[in-house]
Amino acid sequence: MNERLRPRDVALLAEESTSSPMHNATVEIFDPGTSGFDYARLVELVADRLAFVPRYRQRIQTVPGRMANPVWVDDDSFDLGYHVRRSALPRPGSLDQLRELVARIVSRPLDRNRPLWEIYFVEGLADGQVALLSKSHQVLVDGIETVDIGQVLLDTSPERGQLGPDDWRPRRRPSPFALMGGAVRDSVTDPGTVADTARSTAGTVLRGVAGTARTTGRVVDALANRRPRGESPIIGPLSQQRRVVTVRTDLADHRKIREAHGVTVNDVVLATVTGGLRAWLMSRGESMRGIRQIRVLAPVSVIDAELEATALGSQIAAHYVDLPIWEASPVVRLHQVSYSFLAHQETGRGVSASRLAAMAGFAPTTFHALGSRIAAAERRAYQLCVTNVPGPQAPLYAAGARMVATYPVPPLLEGHPLTIGVTSYDGGVYYGLTADRDMLPDADLLGPCLREALDELLDSATGGRTRAPRGRRKRKTPDDA
Template sequence: MSERLRPRDVALLAEESPSTPMHNATVEVFDPGDSGFDYAELVRLVQERISFVPRYRQRVQTVPGRLANPVWVDDDRFDLGYHVRRSALPRPGTLDQLRELVARIVSRPLDRSRPLWEIYFVEGLAGGRVALLSKSHQVLVDGMHTVDLGQVLLDTSPEPKELGLDEWRPHGDPSPLSLMAGAVRDSLTERGTVTATARSTTGSVLRGVAGAARSVGRVADALTNRAPLPGSPIVGPLSQQRRVIAVRTDLGDYRTVREAHGGTVNDVILATVTGALRAWLMTRGESMRGIRQVRAVVPISVIDDEMEATSLGSQIAPHFVDLPVWEPSPVVRLHQVSYSFLAHKETGRAVAASRLTSISGFAPATFHAIGSRVAARERRSYQLCVTNVPGPQAPLYAAGARMLETYPVPPLLEGHPLAIGVTSYDGHVYYGLTADRDLLPDADLLGPCLQEALDELVDSATGGRTRAPRGRRKRKTETTQ
């Protein structure tokens, strides 16, 4: 029997629009070396591993008359070549060119008539490197029934595991009559079906009314020549185009700051984000007026029997923190961020980073997806979403090719033109920022601002005495905008 979508999944689909595609993405850079890793090998790898995530061969099927929520059904015309695509940069491709390609691809919504995911094999990077860009709809990756496909493609050893091809055959495409019969049956046998359907339908109507009201308001403002009230520069209506910023930093720098000032690596990362926002806002001049803090949501892993567990062994809950962008001292900013998380740590519900990094497979992509789902439910309560997920500190491989870098590309929600994802991996901390291309045309400046904010914190911890020469550090902590 086909599985029915839950109300929160239906809500995610209903909230999607051309300006707010609801998919998470990840960019991974590989060194093929002598592995022979190419497009054909990627197709073979996906074909071999996709059986571990069967939902990646299913599509969303609506029920006639909306008698019940849509269902997941096997895609009887599933075409792996459609989902695993090939692209290239002009050789020798730079990381700047890569992130421009990524920005254009993530700006496009996924085709709802097919399984909601795509992977791009990008050739032509300098040094013979290649990149994988994967994007999966938030409704697809829930952490319970489905994890991100990228999690099952990577191995801890350059010798890939040979699993062989599976014998998958799609079930027949359900007829409209069978879909209606299933909806009636579920309504009679499952108590929650009627309630879930009513909740989804009501929510869809309310979201439509709210969207119409926002449109009418914008038209009225234009006709009366009335500008919107001034507010935060990271709140506003979205366009259909995105900008992607990627920054690589050294994990050792965060540990140096932690050892000198206390707290956790997570605290230092958020203090770095705070310092970067402060510097960026100051470049905008008058935009800094009246802004003392930025309200951020940071989805975190918790232990809570009352919450819905993921298949990864933990729950994800929103944590709100006010980032003190008005504070000039980097150390004070760090202590204020640390204090915000202190009460959470003392409850005993916090999940240690070591527990997350011990999860089999490369789980950060899955946790970023779940964090984005949590943030979507709370979008009226914050200005900025920061998902920070610790990853393994040993190299991973795809079909023998070593993964060198990994950058999360979080989605933007309506009214939120900036989102930040952070992943630590193999001795580095990788920032992936998604910004609205039209509303934040100067978002590229956030890349250098992040590096400068981290440098400022390291200087406060070392007194500037033990730092490597600036030229050497640039090679070690490369920034791409």
């Protein structure tokens, strides 16, 4: 019996368009050393690990007449060579060239007639390094039945464990009559199927009406030569092209700021984003036009019996933070951001960063995907999504090649031309920003602005421990928070 897509997954598919493809991506850079890591070894590695993510060999099959939600079916013509691709930069390839290649690849939607994922092996980087770019559609990764493929490709040592033979054989594709019969059977035996279908159908109609209204509004604005409506310069319509910005920083710097000010590394990350946005907006003459704060969705990991359990040992919940863009002092910005998390910490539901980082496997790729699902569900309640996921602080390997950097490339949602993902790994904190190429043509400036904001906070910590503002309690922080 084929598994039926859940209403939320159907909604994600309905919300997708050529200007807002709903896939998460990750760029990982490797030093092959003497491992011989090349495209052939990657294909072998992926083939060896696909058994852990069976959904990556399934595609979506609609039901005739939309009698019920679509189902997952085995791809009887599954072609691994289609999904694992090879690319190259002109040697010696720079990080700027890699970012440009990544931006072009993530701008393209995935083919819905095939399993919804791709991996690119990128050769030609300087110093003999190579990169992996993975794309997985949000409907693939729910953290319950399926985790991101990036989580299963990496090992904790250069020696790759040998798995048993993969005896996967695709099940026969269901006929249209079988699909309709399954829909009728599920409707009779499971009343929830009828409700799910009704919700999905109604949601599709409403999203179609909303999309038409948005398009009409853009035409009116263009004819009137007006700027798109919105409360912020980071709210507006999307084009079909992306820009990717990456920034590598040291975890030791974040920890130094944490110790000096009695906050968490997550607070430092968000304060860095606040300062970076402030400097960037000022560089384009925006911050003095009445912008006092930017409302951010920062998904957090929690233990909550009322939320759907995941295979990662925790759930992901929405948490909102108002970044004080108007505040000139980096220290005051830091404490204001930190204070917004105090109530969340005191609920006892929060999961510490050290616990997340200690989870088996490389969970950040999956957590970023789950954060993007939360962002899609809540997109009208915030202006910017910032997903920060702590990762392991020991090196990881793919077929013996050591991973030296990892950058999240989160998707853009309609109306949100900027999003930020952050991953800490092996002594580094890696910021990955996705921006709309047309709406934010100067997004590259955000990289230097983030570095300057972190340097400001670091300067404030070098003079010794700084007291928290009066009336605010110092917060206990986990070792790796």
